[in-house]
Amino acid sequence: MSAITERRAAARHRKIVAVAAAGAVLLTGATVTSLAAWLDEEWVTAGVDGAPGVVASQFEIEQSVATDAGAWFDRETAGAAGVVDFDDVAAALSPGEVAYGWVSLRAAADSLGGDLTLVSDYTLGDSPLGDALRYGARLHPDATTCTAGAFATTGSELVADGSALTAGSGATTFALAAGAAGAPGTPRTVCFRLELPSGASDTLMGETADVTWFFDAVST
Structure with a gap:
């Protein structure tokens, strides 16, 4: 080569x-x-019916007593308690006399319904007159039947007639319907019968008694 x-x-x-x-x-x-690779991200958020965000429910009970004249209030403390009006009879009770008073309750607008229990806040020994008083409570559809003539024949019993003020510790509950959007639930009325029994001691003359109840409410 x-x-x-x-x-x-x-x-x-x-x-x-x-x-x-x-x-x-x-x-x-x-x-x-x-x-190398292509990158991408996909995000989601909690919501309802296509709208973002979740919201807690509401639970609020309102009350109306006779002197509220049809208005409704939220009274959640003893200091702001609504006054059940037992009329002039309770201003000067004599042995054997009976007085009646009521409170209506409802779930507020947009509120869940609930189960309510009547509870007495009276303690034996708080006052001589309070120890002697007796009461009963019934669930009525409205206040018009909270009278001597209709008390015992209307609604259902919450506390047996003739019970001491210490009674009513939550044995019987009743339900309140939920409120609708912008509208409250259907109200129900608790009618009280308060009595100073015949044969009460003369030592009770001029005595006063502070009697308080509350409703323990649980949403449903």
Whole structure:
């Protein structure tokens, strides 16, 4: 082989090697590029009927007594208690006399319904007159039947007639319907019968008694 032919062969060899080396670089580059990926994110949020956000329910009981004249109030403390009006009879009770008074209750607008329990806050020994008084409580549909003539024949019994003021610790509950959107639930009335029994001691003349109840309410 001539020297020129040998140089040409060597050159071709060098070119082939060079091309092969370049291909290795390109292949290595392709391998690195394949490690990359497209990125994306998808988010969701809690909501109701397509609107975002979740909301806690509401539970609120309102009351109305005779002197509220049809208005309704939220009274959740003893200091702000509504006054059950037992009329003028209770201003000067004599032995054997009976007085009647009522409170109406309802679930407020947009409120859940609830189960209510009548509880007496009176403690034996609070007052001599309070210890002697007796009462009963019945659930009536409204206040119109909270009278001597209709008390015992209307509604259902919550506290047995003739009970001491210490009675009414939650044995009987009643339900209040839930309020609607923008409208309160159907009210129910608790009618009280308060009596100073015949034969009460003369030592009670002029005595006073503070008598308080509350309604323990649990949402349903």
